[in-house]
Amino acid sequence: MSANVQHRPTWMGEPKAVTKLAKAIALIVTVLLVLFPFWIVVATSLADPQEVIANGGYVIWPQRPTLDIYKSLIDEGVVTKAMLISTGVTLVGTAISLACTVFLAYALSRPQIVGGSLILKLILFTFLFPAGMIPNYLVVQNTQLTDTYAALVLPFLVSVFNLVVMRGFFMGIPAELLEAARMDGAGEFGVLWRVVLPLSKSVVAVVGLFYGVTYWNRWFEAILYLNDSQMWPLGTVLRSYVNAGAGGDAGSESLAFAPQSMQMAVVVLATLPIVCVYPFIQRYFAKGVLLGAVKG
Amino acid sequence: MSVLSAPPDATTPVKKPAAPLRVSRPKTGFWGRVRRDRILLLLMVPGVLYFLVFHYGAIAGLTISLTEYKPFLGLAGSKFVGFANFERLFSNPDFWHAFFNTLYISFLQIVFFFPVPLALAMLLHSLTRNTIRRFVQSVVYLPHFISWVVVVALFQQMLGGAGVLNGLLADGGMDPVSIIGNPDLFRPLAVFQVIWKEAGWGTIIFLAALANIDEQQYEAAAMDGATWWRRVWHVTLPALRPVIVLLLILRLGEILSVGFEQFFLQRTAVGPEVAEVVDTFVYFFGIESGDYGFGVAAGLFKGVVGVILIFAANKVAHRLGEQGVYSR
Known part of the structure; x- marks a missing residue:
């Protein structure tokens, strides 16, 4: 893999051993600062609850790793249900959001579309001047979305940032390619489907990840919009565990006295899907997908 | 921002959004153009x-900030009160407390958070082995994608009363330290949490700018015997200046937003004295107490201040010869 080694330019010279050591230490400390907390959470969730108590609330290395806590979480049902809800909201929400964002970004990326620049300005204005929590809350009430899962999706359908990222990418596709497809008789939809989207896999993956992560992580809006805690997604349920541990108000009584290892297991479950999907999409970040967009 | 408009992969770069695409018969007039673009317009509808x-x-x-809003009466049925909500807001000591607390936390973030992604990006950029560099990048980007609920839980587990730090201190025979739930340390802790969560992600924009610096500038500087510090000062920082200015302007426009969830989650434990920010004020004084008009007045004030600041900062940037967020 010769491509993996970038050769040091000659002018740089060979750095001193002290410099190398300082850099290595800085990197190791940085990586550990990020990863060690995750490790502690995983280790604590895999440990025997008695061992966690004996050790004062955490373990660094479980003596007898066991999945018992996860089994009892699944048997209890609250977390399992919340995971199903989160998965459903995330999959449906991401699909609809991606579709709407692609359509809108493609139309707005075409030069000279009638009304395009006005619509773009009106959309960018909402980014500069968001109405705020209470007006959004009242719109959700007035549109009868309260106590429906749609309240976790529709108010967040298109993110201006993602729209601008995608539009910027579409504008970079050479017009000649689109023109050639039109010459072959493709309609606007055919051009989008057969020319633009196949060239835009990286930006669709990145924007899809952004949507997926925000849907998966969304918890506060469930407190605002869903009165029935049976409908809560995983993040909101997790919050009642964490708050119970932090001495705050617990949302659900049965969870308030959960052992530490169970709290940590819920943290793992809430994080795992992101950690699993992220590496596959992370490689696109470097490709300039995000960067053409910073200027609105 | 020429440094930021990297071309997409698999395509050749184009300088300008290209020429008219349609060869079909030219349509004139508004309705003619609507007819021509009907498919695109339909795509935009949702x-x-x-x-x-x-x-x-x-x-x-x-x-509704101008009314004494009652949800069951609706906007039309609610009593119009003029600027009474704003008068109540500006004479409310709790609001000014939240306001100055937000400014203080923003100030701490700009001073202590802002340089971290820049330094980290320079460290990453200096790595010559791509595999190590990619690994570290993957690791430091990750916390950006983790929700605040999880981040607060992680900090609780690491630094809390029954957390790892105090466990290790006890093992070493030392007294425990109270960090989580300690109002005196909450604001520095909140800034540290933001550094932990966002510093890695913040490197992306700096890395792109660093990658665009002409190697020859470094080479020439090195030939002239410039030390590492002088290369940073005379080559790296000037090249990054547009990005730094852009990010500072955007941050200034957000000076009254330090994030809602982080403070909402920890407010119960440390109290409103240190954890109340404008956004949590809007929630507790607007939604939770049902005083909607009052809460919207607070939110609107925040929004207007943000817009004014972003335009003002942009003006200053133009005066200084920078491009800012938008040109002209």
Whole structure:
């Protein structure tokens, strides 16, 4: 893999051993600062609850790793249900959001579309001047979305940032390619489907990840919009565990006295899907997908 | 921002959004163009409807700041009170407390958070082995994608009363330290949490700018015997200046937003004295106490301050010869 080694330019010279050591230490400390907390959470969730108590609330290395806590979480049902809800909201929400964002970004990326620049300005204005929590809350009430899962999706359908990222990418596709497809008789939809989207896999993956992560992580809006805690997604349920541990108000009584290892297991479950999907999409970040967009 | 418009992969770069695409018979007049673009316009319908209902509908809802809003009466039935909500807001000591607390936390973030992604990006950029560099990048980007609920839980587990730090201190025979739930340390802790969560992600924009610096500048500087510090000072920092200015302007516009969830989650434990920010004020004094008009007045004040600041900062940037957020 010769491509993996970038050769040091000659002018740089060979750095001193002290410099190398300082850099290595800085990197190791940085990586550990990020990863060690995750490790502690995983280790604590895999440990025997008695061992966690004996050790004062955490373990660094479980003596007898066991999945018992996860089994009892699944048997209890609250977390399992919340995971199903989160998965459903995330999959449906991401699909609809991606579709709407692609359509809108493609139309707005075409030069000279009638009304395009006005619509773009009106959309960018909402980014500069968001109405705020209470007006959004009242719109959700007035549109009868309260106590429906749609309240976790529709108010967040298109993110201006993602729209601008995608539009910027579409504008970079050479017009000649689109023109050639039109010459072959493709309609606007055919051009989008057969020319633009196949060239835009990286930006669709990145924007899809952004949507997926925000849907998966969304918890506060469930407190605002869903009165029935049976409908809560995983993040909101997790919050009642964490708050119970932090001495705050617990949302659900049965969870308030959960052992530490169970709290940590819920943290793992809430994080795992992101950690699993992220590496596959992370490689696109470097490709300039995000960067053409910073200027609105 | 020429440094930021990297071309997409698998395509050749184009300098300008290209020429007219249609060769079909030219349509004139507004309705002719609507007919010509009908498919594209149809594609826009769901997205445009969304912005109309959920954003402009909400912006229209700002008018309730002029009423004594009661949900069961609706906007039309609620009593019009003029600027009474704003008068109550500006004479409310709790609001000014939240306001100055937000400014203080923003100040701490700009001083202590802002340089971290820059330094980290320079460290990453200096790595010559791509595999190590990619690994570290993957690791430091990750926390950006983790929700605040999880981040607060992680900090509780690491630094809390029954956490790892105090466990290790006890093992070493030392006294425990109270960090989580300690009002005196909450604001520095909040800034540290933001550094942990966002510093890695913040490197992306700096890395792109660093990658665009002409190697020859470094080479020439090195030939002239410039030390590492002088190369940073005379080559790296000037090249990054547009990005730094852009990010500072955007941050200034957000000076009254330090994030809602982080403070909402920890407010119960440390109290409003240190954890109340404008956004949590809006929630507790507006939604939770049912005083909607009052809460919207607070939110609107925050929004207007943000817009004014971003335009003002941009003006200053133009005066200084920088490009800022938008040109002209």
